[in-house]
Amino acid sequence: MRFLSTLFGSESDVTERFDHVALHPLFDAGLPERAENFPGSALRCHCPEDRVVIEVAAQSVHPHLCGCTRCWKPVGALFSLVAAVPRGKVTIMQNEDKLEVVDPSVPILRHACTGCGVHMFGRIEDEKHPLHGLDWVHQELADLAGWSRPTFASYVSSIIEVGVEPDRMAAVRARLTELGLTAYDCWPPEIMDQVSTWRARMRGVLL
């Protein structure tokens, strides 16, 4: 706690500020446990009616908090709660006509509801992209609990790009650590290794 004292002043003030670093509403409330053989769930947008519904028929991999500027975050959240699922396991069930790609110029095409702005899934169409085949979804939109639980936070420094004061970062990183989440400013090593392995194969220097 000492290094936080130097940031925020007195010890009691430190504790108060430290305890109130809110990362994400679902995460802060305490994430439900992972369920064995979790089959996936329907995910719904936030519209009061004519909701977009997708079915995700799989457990998620690489669940994490993401601080990047592009991933959808609920109001007031510093981070997005996002995870990958095989794209073949994602089916649009209702109100597909309300979906629109947020930014067609980036690799992950985030299909958002034009009614409420919620991102229903992010898909990579470029077959040469290292993460092609994975769709990105937000667990908090699901009807059912039991998803795999995050163990890391990625693109942590990126929250500065949406206006978080740089001098809050030490407290944010401390809170992530307290919650058992390893903080990275890009992807964690297991995904970076996967990306580089893919690129090495594309270059023909690895079988």
Ligand SMILES: N[C@@H](CCC(=O)N[C@@H](CSCO)C(=O)NCC(=O)O)C(=O)O
């Ligand atoms: N600081 C930038 C980082 C943007 C970035 O490189 N994002 C990664 C992770 S997004 C998923 O967690 C990426 O792969 N982007 C591709 C894409 O978004 O299509 C920022 O925060 O904007």
